[in-house]
Amino acid sequence: MTDFQTIGVIGAGAWGTALAQTAAKAGRDVLIWSFEQDVADVINNKHENTIFLPDVVLEPSIAAVTAMADLDVCDAVLAVAPAQHLRGTLEKFAPFARRGLPIILCAKGIEQSSLSMMTQVLGETIPSAIPAVLSGPSFAIDTAQGLPTAVTLACKDEAIGTALIEALGTPRFRPYLATDLIGAEIGGAVKNVLAIGCGIVEGRGLGKSAHAALIARGFAEMTRLALALGARRETLAGLCGLGDLVLTCSSPQSRNMSCGLALGRGVHLDDILGSRRSVTEGVASAPAVVALAKRHGVEMPICEAVDDILAGRTSVEDAIEALLARPFTLESA
Numbered sequence: 001m002t003d004f005q006t007i008g009v010i011g012a013g014a015w016g017t018a019l020a021q022t023a024a025k026a027g028r029d030v031l032i033w034s035f036e037q038d039v040a041d042v043i044n045n046k047h048e049n050t051i052f053l054p055d056v057v058l059e060p061s062i063a064a065v066t067a068m069a070d071l072d073v074c075d076a077v078l079a080v081a082p083a084q085h086l087r088g089t090l091e092k093f094a095p096f097a098r099r100g101l102p103i104i105l106c107a108k109g110i111e112q113s114s115l116s117m118m119t120q121v122l123g124e125t126i127p128s129a130i131p132a133v134l135s136g137p138s139f140a141i142d143t144a145q146g147l148p149t150a151v152t153l154a155c156k157d158e159a160i161g162t163a164l165i166e167a168l169g170t171p172r173f174r175p176y177l178a179t180d181l182i183g184a185e186i187g188g189a190v191k192n193v194l195a196i197g198c199g200i201v202e203g204r205g206l207g208k209s210a211h212a213a214l215i216a217r218g219f220a221e222m223t224r225l226a227l228a229l230g231a232r233r234e235t236l237a238g239l240c241g242l243g244d245l246v247l248t249c250s251s252p253q254s255r256n257m258s259c260g261l262a263l264g265r266g267v268h269l270d271d272i273l274g275s276r277r278s279v280t281e282g283v284a285s286a287p288a289v290v291a292l293a294k295r296h297g298v299e300m301p302i303c304e305a306v307d308d309i310l311a312g313r314t315s316v317e318d319a320i321e322a323l324l325a326r327p328f329t330l331e332s333a
């Protein structure tokens with residue numbers, strides 16, 4: 001018996017669909033809200049999200065809706081809209097969220113216009129909700145196909161966090177409880193920017209040694225920013241930090257890494273983004289990460305280089321040369 005029998009999923013992209021599938025496999029009744037009517041129709045009529053997560057037969061206990069009002073029966077909600085659309089999406093849901101509703105934030109990004117983390121966006125749109133963050137190394141297709149995945153589920157209230165894990169966890173989808181929401185959020189947002197950087201390194205043929213160096217120095221940047229924002233170091237060393245960084249930075253199936261790969265091979269950013277319907281979160285989060293770092297006096301040269309390349313302020317070649325020309329320094333600095 002669970003306190004959270006009916007689960008709402010807001011966002012029917014690849015990750016929302018995969019989380020709906022795993023919640024259904026855990027025995028929950030699932031309502032998934034789709035931004036697009038055609039996506040809702042295909043989920044209901046074909047039991048497959050042919051647009052964002054093809055080739056996965058969805059559980060019969062998943063129903064798609066396009067009216068937020070239909071989610072008012074949910075005991076807990078997973079918010080899986082992309083970071084730049086989260087505010088508008090939660091504003092639409094706000095009138096139907098009961099007081100004290102647990103809302104699990106699953107987007108990995110920072111709002112570009114306000115530099116807000118997703119928990120801040122939730123606090124401003126549905127202040128009565130109980131916030132949680134779900135983040136970790138988990139490609140949607142792996143999770144949806146039932147391949148083993150483990151993630152961090154962060155909630156300040158440990159009893160509610162534990163109950164959410166009991167409602168959503170399965171032997172194949174293993175959430176680990178944490179209480180450090182900001183650490184989990186920073187890990188997910190910054191690893192996307194670093195994955196673009198790792199893709200560039202691969203695309204330029206700079207070698208596996210450079211690739212590993214970028215992961216390690218990128219992890220130092222991620223940790224510095226997280227600590228400045230009040231996170232705990234051990235959170236960043238876990239699934240939602242290092243774990244996701246390693247996955248995303250080593251997998252061309254990552255949208256962020258593949259974006260970097262193409263940039264490194266000389267493809268223009270507009271052409272890369274124009275050829276995909278799915279979201280590449282690191283592109284929107286890069287300027288926000290850099291601005292947030294500046295605000296807190298944190299040095300993040302790799303993220304800055306990625307942001308400069310994305311914004312067209314520097315070439316890939318010049319950015320690499322500038323990083324390599326930086327003064328030698330203490331590793332722990």
Ligand SMILES: NC(=O)C1=CN([C@@H]2O[C@H](COP(=O)(O)OP(=O)(O)OC[C@H]3O[C@@H](n4cnc5c(N)ncnc54)[C@H](O)[C@@H]3O)[C@@H](O)[C@H]2O)C=CC1
Binds near residue numbers: 034052083106109
């Ligand atoms: N796909 C994956 O493997 C994983 C994705 N995530 C995160 O989940 C979040 C969602 O990503 P995906 O499900 O992969 O998205 P996706 O790339 O599969 O689909 C794009 C999503 O954006 C939505 N969208 C487009 N315009 C919108 C608007 N104006 N308002 C609201 N929604 C709009 C679409 O409805 C669709 O749900 C991202 O923050 C991503 O970083 C996290 C873990 C794994």
Ligand SMILES: O=C(CO)COP(=O)(O)O
Binds near residue numbers: 108136257281
């Ligand atoms: O967050 C992810 C895996 O944990 C998915 O990464 P991409 O958005 O780069 O595909």
